[in-house]
Amino acid sequence: MIRFASFGKAFGTHVAVTGLDLTIEGGETVALLGPNGSGKTTCLKAAAGLILPSSGQVLVDGIPASRPKARQSLSFLPQKVAFPEALTGLEVVEFYRKLRGAPAGRDREVLRFASLNGASERFVGTYSGGMVQRLGLAVAALPDSPVLLLDEPTAALDPEGLCAFYALVEKRKKQGKTVLFTSHHLGDVERLADRFAVLVGGRLAAVLSSTELASRLAERGVLRLRLDRRPENLLEALRPLSPAATWSGDELILPGPASGRPALIDAVRAAGAGILSLTADEGRLDALYSELVGGKE
Numbered sequence: 001m002i003r004f005a006s007f008g009k010a011f012g013t014h015v016a017v018t019g020l021d022l023t024i025e026g027g028e029t030v031a032l033l034g035p036n037g038s039g040k041t042t043c044l045k046a047a048a049g050l051i052l053p054s055s056g057q058v059l060v061d062g063i064p065a066s067r068p069k070a071r072q073s074l075s076f077l078p079q080k081v082a083f084p085e086a087l088t089g090l091e092v093v094e095f096y097r098k099l100r101g102a103p104a105g106r107d108r109e110v111l112r113f114a115s116l117n118g119a120s121e122r123f124v125g126t127y128s129g130g131m132v133q134r135l136g137l138a139v140a141a142l143p144d145s146p147v148l149l150l151d152e153p154t155a156a157l158d159p160e161g162l163c164a165f166y167a168l169v170e171k172r173k174k175q176g177k178t179v180l181f182t183s184h185h186l187g188d189v190e191r192l193a194d195r196f197a198v199l200v201g202g203r204l205a206a207v208l209s210s211t212e213l214a215s216r217l218a219e220r221g222v223l224r225l226r227l228d229r230r231p232e233n234l235l236e237a238l239r240p241l242s243p244a245a246t247w248s249g250d251e252l253i254l255p256g257p258a259s260g261r262p263a264l265i266d267a268v269r270a271a272g273a274g275i276l277s278l279t280a281d282e283g284r285l286d287a288l289y290s291e292l293v294g295g296k297e
């Protein structure tokens with residue numbers, strides 16, 4: 001269990017996070033979402049005990065995160081991972097395995113899981129960015145700690161790395177572990193998280209379930225059509241289905257969720273128009289961020 005209680009952090013005069021109250025229950029997976037600079041890394045570093053709160057508290061299983069005892073129960077993947085370039089992947093993993101007291105066979109297991117088996121004898125200095133990130137995931141997967149903290153785990157991952165990341169989180173979820181990870185974009189993370197905590201400008205703007213997040217984004221979708229003609233009263237006919245229906249030049253703009261689009265298309269055709277082209281956009285996360293803090297798109 002991770003608990004942020006009125007957590008605040010300032011760097012000098014710069015306030016990074018203010019008054020954060022958030023509890024990640026045991027066995028829960030929570031994604032911390034937010035634009036760059038919104039305070040996600042600051043929260044994770046505080047949970048990992050690497051920085052001290054300026055105000056409030058961060059507790060891991062009831063213990064202040066800064067105490068070494070709290071750190072024993074967690075595994076942390078930093079946003080920027082770096083390993084000594086003159087060591088091989090295997091040597092890096094062995095070093096951390098011994099540090100964390102994980103069993104001997106675990107080295108090979110995590111390297112295989114991170115698809116680095118073939119490269120494990122090579123120097124880290126020869127690794128690509130994606131491989132270094134995968135090595136970071138392998139290291140994070142070493143201990144069987146009850147709490148997993150992952151900062152932007154998908155940012156530099158190639159498809160193979162993404163699969164390893166999904167596998168790691170899904171395995172830890174099945175084992176009943178607590179997972180907190182950050183992301184500044186969706187696409188990779190929706191299916192993994194039970195809840196989404198949205199940070200904007202260092203404040204918690206919303207906590208949404210995955211269904212709530214999906215529907216908030218879907219509501220912001222837009223269907224755009226080009227038609228062969230403009231039947232009279234077309235907008236009036238469409239407004240019950242898409243209240244904000246409007247023309248933009250020769251394009252018909254129909255805001256609304258994806259689920260409403262088949263009916264809109266049927267209604268356009270029923271009005272006697274042929275569809276020349278069709279595009280659809282889904283809601284964007286940045287638009288949701290600004291909506292959550294009361295801004296304009």
Ligand SMILES: Nc1ncnc2c1ncn2[C@@H]1O[C@H](COP(=O)(O)OP(=O)(O)O)[C@@H](O)[C@H]1O
Pocket residue numbers: 011014015016034035036037038039040041042043
């Ligand atoms: N060590 C630091 N010194 C000064 N400012 C910092 C430091 N770490 C983070 N910040 C600032 O705090 C804010 C939040 O940063 P961060 O937690 O890294 O955001 P995120 O991970 O969401 O991109 C940013 O404005 C950042 O510039």
Ligand SMILES: [Mg+2]
Pocket residue numbers: 040041042079151152
């Ligand atoms: Mg960050």
